[in-house]
Amino acid sequence: MDLTAHEIEFRNQRRAHLETLKAAGHRPYGRAFERTGTLAEIRRDFAEGRGVRAAGRVVAVREMGKSTFAHLQDGSDRFQIYVQKNTLGDDAFAAFKAVDLGDFIGVEGELFTTRTGEPSLKVQSWELLAKALHPLPEKWHGLQDTEVRYRQRYLDLIANPDVRRVFDARSRILSFLRRFLESRGYLEVETPALQPIAGGAIATPFRTHYNALGQTMYLRIAPELYLKQLLVGGYDKVFELGKNFRNEGLDRSHNPEFTALEIYEAYGDVHTMRQLVEALVSGAAQDVFGTMVVGKDGQEPIDLTPPWRVAPYRDLVRERAGADWFEMSRDAAREWARAQELEIPDEMTHAQITHEVYEKLIEKTLIQPTFVTRLPAEWVPLAKRCEDDPTLVDVFELVVRGRELCPGYTELNDPIDQRARLEEQAAGDGSKLDEEFLRALEQGMPPAGGMGIGIDRLIMVLTGEESVRDVMLFPQMKNRSPLRAESPGESPNDLPAELPNA
RNA sequence: GGGACGGUAGCUCAGUAGGUAGAGCACGAGCCUUUUAAGCUUGUGGUCGCGGGUUCGAGCCCCGCCCGUCUCACCA
Numbered sequence: 001m002d003l004t005a006h007e008i009e010f011r012n013q014r015r016a017h018l019e020t021l022k023a024a025g026h027r028p029y030g031r032a033f034e035r036t037g038t039l040a041e042i043r044r045d046f047a048e049g050r051g052v053r054a055a056g057r058v059v060a061v062r063e064m065g066k067s068t069f070a071h072l073q074d075g076s077d078r079f080q081i082y083v084q085k086n087t088l089g090d091d092a093f094a095a096f097k098a099v100d101l102g103d104f105i106g107v108e109g110e111l112f113t114t115r116t117g118e119p120s121l122k123v124q125s126w127e128l129l130a131k132a133l134h135p136l137p138e139k140w141h142g143l144q145d146t147e148v149r150y151r152q153r154y155l156d157l158i159a160n161p162d163v164r165r166v167f168d169a170r171s172r173i174l175s176f177l178r179r180f181l182e183s184r185g186y187l188e189v190e191t192p193a194l195q196p197i198a199g200g201a202i203a204t205p206f207r208t209h210y211n212a213l214g215q216t217m218y219l220r221i222a223p224e225l226y227l228k229q230l231l232v233g234g235y236d237k238v239f240e241l242g243k244n245f246r247n248e249g250l251d252r253s254h255n256p257e258f259t260a261l262e263i264y265e266a267y268g269d270v271h272t273m274r275q276l277v278e279a280l281v282s283g284a285a286q287d288v289f290g291t292m293v294v295g296k297d298g299q300e301p302i303d304l305t306p307p308w309r310v311a312p313y314r315d316l317v318r319e320r321a322g323a324d325w326f327e328m329s330r331d332a333a334r335e336w337a338r339a340q341e342l343e344i345p346d347e348m349t350h351a352q353i354t355h356e357v358y359e360k361l362i363e364k365t366l367i368q369p370t371f372v373t374r375l376p377a378e379w380v381p382l383a384k385r386c387e388d389d390p391t392l393v394d395v396f397e398l399v400v401r402g403r404e405l406c407p408g409y410t411e412l413n414d415p416i417d418q419r420a421r422l423e424e425q426a427a428g429d430g431s432k433l434d435e436e437f438l439r440a441l442e443q444g445m446p447p448a449g450g451m452g453i454g455i456d457r458l459i460m461v462l463t464g465e466e467s468v469r470d471v472m473l474f475p476q477m478k479n480r481s482p483l484r485a486e487s488p489g490e491s492p493n494d495l496p497a498e499l500p501n502a
Numbered sequence: 503g504g505g506a507c508g509g510u511a512g513c514u515c516a517g518u519a520g521g522u523a524g525a526g527c528a529c530g531a532g533c534c535u536u537u538u539a540a541g542c543u544u545g546u547g548g549u550c551g552c553g554g555g556u557u558c559g560a561g562c563c564c565c566g567c568c569c570g571u572c573u574c575a576c577c578a
Contacts, residue, residue, distance in 0.1 A: 010547095013529070063534085067534095067537085068535090082536070101528075112536095116537075118536090136512090140527070142513090144513085147571085201578060248576075379578075478568095
């Protein structure tokens with residue numbers, strides 16, 4: 001790797017500092033350091049003159065001749081330390097000058113308040129815990145380069161406190177979801193991520209090969225079919241919180257691997273699920289942010305206070321496209337849609353045109369939480385039909401800020417209808433039929449409600465972030481230098497039959 | 503995949519009309535014992551994303567490519 005003269009200079013200086021510190025008796029990469037507490041705890045329990053031990057990364061240094069101010073940062077806070085020549089002694093003070101921005105150190109001393117009123121720690125002794133060989137990003141503007149922020153997230157986390165806050169919130173939201181569900185008697189389960197048939201959704205899967213069985217495997221696109229087998233097996237209330245993988249495009253609301261929460265409840269239905277998701281999401285906002293109104297400054301605030309709007313799909317379409325929409329001929333519907341600047345191929349059916357109108361003209365206008373209900377059966381093959389209209393299914397799609405957040409429905413438990421609808425969806429390709437799942441349904445699955453929440457999008461709604469990359473610690477990025485070029489025309493799914501073991 | 507925009511010092515960014523590349527921070531040296539974007543003096547640091555082309559001369563113009571952001575397409 002080619003280094004610029006400047007990078008070589010940085011490296012040499014820091015290594016020279018490291019040698020200086022070693023000569024002064026420091027271990028360049030220390031061992032456990034017993035702290036009085038985190039920096040936040042030390043601040044909280046501040047008492048003038050109190051003796052404490054603290055540790056953290058040096059993120060700011062202000063040298064003033066025979067004394068130095070610096071800031072330590074740990075996972076909880078940032079705290080000022082004060083290093084004085086006559087407190088520390090000549091040698092320890094001189095060695096401290098070899099501490100660079102970014103180094104981890106441990107310090108021991110007394111708490112005091114500076115003339116300007118900042119709680120500080122007067123250092124009596126200190127030791128090096130880890131030397132940083134690279135400089136820190138700029139202290140005032142932080143790290144701006146989006147590419148570096150995503151590829152080297154640790155720099156982003158060090159330099160940009162707001163980023164840290166988003167991921168702290170993410171963690172607390174996940175924790176709340178688990179606590180909430182467990183407190184209501186739902187059992188967390190784990191089902192295969194490596195599946196022989198990628199079912200439960202319509203999406204292109206990632207394909208791989210399992211050497212021991214000589215068999216093609218897929219990364220799951222959804223856990224749904226396994227969770228339903230647990231209902232067959234007698235579990236009444238289960239959920240799974242985990243990763244799904246879809247071999248599709250990558251944009252600000254899609255990442256090839258993403259987190260989903262799926263919940264199933266025997267003897268429930270679409271209404272059970274609606275109430276559950278309302279309580280779950282509004283509860284998470286209340287628990288983590290102390291309010292049910294969320295969003296960043298400059299955004300339209302989202303009010304998550306239940307109950308949320310319920311809007312049947314056809315009503316929304318009629319509202320936008322006219323009360324007589326569903327009595328219109330296909331030609332008239334096509335003409336109307338094209339007048340709205342939608343691209344409508346001649347062969348599109350009336351139902352497809354309707355769906356295009358919904359997705360392009362209506363969904364994005366649903367900012368506040370809205371349950372879109374009673375969708376056409378062909379869009380949701382695993383849902384049970386409405387009793388009063390077999391062309392519709394008992395589902396909701398929860399839409400917030402114009403984006404689909406969570407589908408939920410009364411699960412289809414009729415194995416005969418289920419087979420027919422999966423066959424229709426597979427369009428004659430029998431290899432896509434999950435016979436194991438159908439066999440399980442034939443064993444008898446209790447009536448049930450189920451739903452799946454896109455957790456990354458939920459975090460986006462709750463934190464006000466507009467890109468999924470800003471709520472995932474390590475979003476997918478293209479390799480900077482591919483190990484080997486893909487041969488032209490080779491599909492990413494075409495793998496050699498045998499892969500060497502790593 | 504299409505379109506728009508971007509990639510200049512370790513970081514954040516300027517760069518006029520095509521005329522030998524700048525600032526702040528960081529870093530080095532000097533001064534400074536209550537500073538906090540510390541301050542003052544001074545210095546180092548650049549394959550201008552990569553590869554071609556036009557030109558006497560390219561960070562700037564042209565072509566190709568790489569990476570990223572947004573957007574459209576795709577997408578339960």
